[in-house]
Amino acid sequence: MASTQSTIRIVPTGHAKRARSELMRQRLRAAGWFLVPMLVALAIVAGWPLLRTIYFSFTNASLTNLYGAELIGFKNYLNWTVLKSGRVIWSGLLADPVWWNAVWNTVRFSVISVTLETILGTVVALVLNAEFKGRGIVRAAILIPWAIPTIVSARMWGWMLNDQFGIINDVLLMFGLIDHKIAWTASSDTAMIAVLIVDVWKTTPFMALLILAGLQMVPRDIYEAAAIDGVHPVKTFWRVTLPLVRPALMVAVIFRLLDAMRIFDLIYVLTPNSSQTKTISVLARENLIDFDKFAYGSAQSTMLFLIIALMTILYIWLGKVRFDGGDR
Amino acid sequence: MAAGLKLKQVKKAYGSVQVLHGIDLDIKSGEFVVFVGPSGCGKSTLLRLIAGLEDITEGTLEIGGTVVNTLPPSKRGIAMVFQSYALYPHMTVYENMAFGLKLAKALPGEQDKRVREAAEMLQITPYLDRLPKQLSGGQRQRVAIGRAIVRDPKVFLFDEPLSNLDAALRVATRLEIAKLHERMADTTMIYVTHDQVEAMTLADRIVVLNYGVVEQVGTPMELYHTPDNLFVARFIGSPAMNIVSATITSAGAPATVQPDTGNPVTVNADVAATYLDAKATFGVRPEDLTPTDGPGLFTGTVSIVEKLGEVTLVYLDTGLPDPITVKIDGDVDIAKGARLSVTAPADRLHLFDENGVAFPRMRLSRAAE
Ligand SMILES: Nc1ncnc2c1ncn2[C@@H]1O[C@H](COP(=O)(O)OP(=O)(O)OP(=O)(O)O)[C@@H](O)[C@H]1O
Numbered sequence: 001m002a003s004t005q006s007t008i009r010i011v012p013t014g015h016a017k018r019a020r021s022e023l024m025r026q027r028l029r030a031a032g033w034f035l036v037p038m039l040v041a042l043a044i045v046a047g048w049p050l051l052r053t054i055y056f057s058f059t060n061a062s063l064t065n066l067y068g069a070e071l072i073g074f075k076n077y078l079n080w081t082v083l084k085s086g087r088v089i090w091s092g093l094l095a096d097p098v099w100w101n102a103v104w105n106t107v108r109f110s111v112i113s114v115t116l117e118t119i120l121g122t123v124v125a126l127v128l129n130a131e132f133k134g135r136g137i138v139r140a141a142i143l144i145p146w147a148i149p150t151i152v153s154a155r156m157w158g159w160m161l162n163d164q165f166g167i168i169n170d171v172l173l174m175f176g177l178i179d180h181k182i183a184w185t186a187s188s189d190t191a192m193i194a195v196l197i198v199d200v201w202k203t204t205p206f207m208a209l210l211i212l213a214g215l216q217m218v219p220r221d222i223y224e225a226a227a228i229d230g231v232h233p234v235k236t237f238w239r240v241t242l243p244l245v246r247p248a249l250m251v252a253v254i255f256r257l258l259d260a261m262r263i264f265d266l267i268y269v270l271t272p273n274s275s276q277t278k279t280i281s282v283l284a285r286e287n288l289i290d291f292d293k294f295a296y297g298s299a300q301s302t303m304l305f306l307i308i309a310l311m312t313i314l315y316i317w318l319g320k321v322r323f324d325g326g327d328r
Numbered sequence: 329m330a331a332g333l334k335l336k337q338v339k340k341a342y343g344s345v346q347v348l349h350g351i352d353l354d355i356k357s358g359e360f361v362v363f364v365g366p367s368g369c370g371k372s373t374l375l376r377l378i379a380g381l382e383d384i385t386e387g388t389l390e391i392g393g394t395v396v397n398t399l400p401p402s403k404r405g406i407a408m409v410f411q412s413y414a415l416y417p418h419m420t421v422y423e424n425m426a427f428g429l430k431l432a433k434a435l436p437g438e439q440d441k442r443v444r445e446a447a448e449m450l451q452i453t454p455y456l457d458r459l460p461k462q463l464s465g466g467q468r469q470r471v472a473i474g475r476a477i478v479r480d481p482k483v484f485l486f487d488e489p490l491s492n493l494d495a496a497l498r499v500a501t502r503l504e505i506a507k508l509h510e511r512m513a514d515t516t517m518i519y520v521t522h523d524q525v526e527a528m529t530l531a532d533r534i535v536v537l538n539y540g541v542v543e544q545v546g547t548p549m550e551l552y553h554t555p556d557n558l559f560v561a562r563f564i565g566s567p568a569m570n571i572v573s574a575t576i577t578s579a580g581a582p583a584t585v586q587p588d589t590g591n592p593v594t595v596n597a598d599v600a601a602t603y604l605d606a607k608a609t610f611g612v613r614p615e616d617l618t619p620t621d622g623p624g625l626f627t628g629t630v631s632i633v634e635k636l637g638e639v640t641l642v643y644l645d646t647g648l649p650d651p652i653t654v655k656i657d658g659d660v661d662i663a664k665g666a667r668l669s670v671t672a673p674a675d676r677l678h679l680f681d682e683n684g685v686a687f688p689r690m691r692l693s694r695a696a697e
Pocket residue numbers: 342345347365366367368369370371372373374522
């Protein structure tokens with residue numbers, strides 16, 4: 001919704017007075033000066049590393065030989081050699097099963113976690129939007145998981161999920177839900193589930209707050225009008241509340257989706273070395289540092305950047321089409 | 329499809345804050361009743377209790393002979409028009425009006441007919457496909473009224489429906505609502521406003537509220553001519569009634585009072601002998617005062633003259649704490665600083681006791697004056 005409103009177009013008219021265009025020039029100049037510090041900061045902390053990474057992805061750089069690297073074109077992405085027997089051997093990122101496994105893990109993780117967080121976040125937001133005693137305290141308390149640094153919460157959950165000492169196994173055993181202790185983070189069947197549990201626990205509050213902000217924009221008397229119209233509360237949610245918070249919801253979902261696509265810290269700490277949970281970021285770091293394949297890791301990072309950029313562009317484009325006349 | 333309302337000792341408290349202190353009201357079927365009162369007196373709260381949007385703390389509310397205290401809003405046979413319109417922003421005008429019917433599973437043909445009839449009545453047919461944000465304030469208000477009409481309510485509730493409109497549109501929409509009431513003669517209408525003109529022109533009966541208490545219920549002319557107490561006397565009429573404190577010097581009917589300054593005044597009120605020498609206040613409306621050559625009711629210096637064209641407002645400094653307001657028809661030439669005496673017929677004087685309660689008026693024939 002912001003995207004449709006924030007465009008200010010200056011239409012020059014033939015008979016515009018000189019004084020007026022001078023004023024406009026002054027304004028543009030002032031605006032420029034305000035923007036410069038931020039543009040410089042962005043260029044240093046985001047632009048330069050990005051360009052370097054993209055550059056390295058086209059070289060044969062290694063950690064030990066960063067500056068003597070030579071350009072090798074797209075070989076890190078895709079390359080083939082024709083053997084004497086006539087067989088073609090493909091190599092490079094796009095032919096690497098480990099890469100595709102990481103892509104699959106990343107997508108699977110993002111879609112499942114964001115879906116769960118959206119649903120739970122909406123439920124939490126609806127509860128927090130209702131009036132009850134101590135609402136302010138609950139609103140603050142619900143943010144705690146989000147405020148704890150990921151490394152800390154990952155370690156904490158790591159212990160809670162531990163197969164020998166973990167409280168979660170204890171509790172589940174006590175209620176008879178499992179018959180033996182499970183190594184949640186180590187077992188290949190449950191590693192992804194463990195990661196999802198922790199991420200949902202950590203990020204649902206953020207979702208809830210974003211959605212709550214949207215819910216608070218819906219005036220109370222619209223609900224009252226619906227009550228007088230005799231609309232069942234569940235119907236009111238689907239037919240009135242949801243359409244009205246959709247713009248806020250979409251923003252929240254896209255934020256979370258982009259964030260989830262580059263998940264690193266949680267997985268790095270909670271389930272290191274599990275191929276079940278290795279995401280693109282984790283894999284890229286492994287190549288950059290551990291395997292001394294700096295260029296290859298750069299190519300993976302660049303691909304991740306492209307995927308995220310593509311999703312953002314797609315979202316903005318879809319958003320524009322959808323919101324024209326759709327919202328208020 | 330008609331229903332009267334009966335409120336018995338209706339009370340409302342938010343936590344420890346008592347907002348309504350026992351309201352008794354009897355509203356006849358098909359009546360147009362207006363709630364007026366100063367800001368924060370509980371008009372909206374009372375309306376919302378009737379609508380079922382708020383719980384009644386104590387007392388009973390009957391609509392059409394059944395107690396509806398615990399009935400949800402949709403089952404009370406009411407429709408409400410909100411001050412802020414409260415249209416669904418993501419639905420077209422048509423959908424806004426049809427939403428309730430659709431979910432009540434009305435037949436599609438019936439639905440369409442009712443929406444189109446209401447739209448026709450309110451002249452919003454050309455806008456049926458528009459979204460609320462594409463309408464002007466007045467058009468939105470009519471859509472809100474349309475949505476209420478479609479529900480075919482027994483009781484129509486309005487909460488300051490015109491307060492977001494500009495002056496011209498307010499007059500036009502007021503007339504629309506008057507016409508609507510004529511057309512829907514069976515439908516009881518309850519209307520909240522703090523605009524006196526709306527109250528006087530629309531109401532069959534007016535309910536004056538103050539601090540959660542009913543001060544008086546009556547037809548506009550009853551309230552104007554025979555206010556029950558000082559609050560109503562001052563609240564109805566513009567500019568407000570002149571109030572002068574006095575002492576009762578002779579009881580009986582008529583009684584005589586001695587204002588703090590000036591000559592004794594004879595008032596057409598029936599005052600019991602026990603009130604002799606008691607403090608009282610008497611009031612006279614600015615429009616009842618006329619300039620006179622003789623010794624008038626008040627004599628003083630003109631401090632301010634306001635010319636409105638149709639009337640001239642003169643403020644007289646008589647030595648009393650507040651200036652006396654005089655409303656004279658037309659554009660008259662009175663200079664600031666001039667001496668002026670004004671008088672009023674005895675039957676236009678109002679007398680209130682120390683607690684602000686009006687003394688009973690004496691019955692007298694107009695010829696006697
Ligand atoms: N939810 C609430 N909690 C506590 N007090 C409330 C609540 N709603 C209203 N009140 C109080 O009840 C009183 C009456 O409010 P109400 O809205 O009925 O006034 P009103 O007569 O409609 O005034 P206005 O002309 O300004 O609309 C006010 O003093 C208000 O502060």
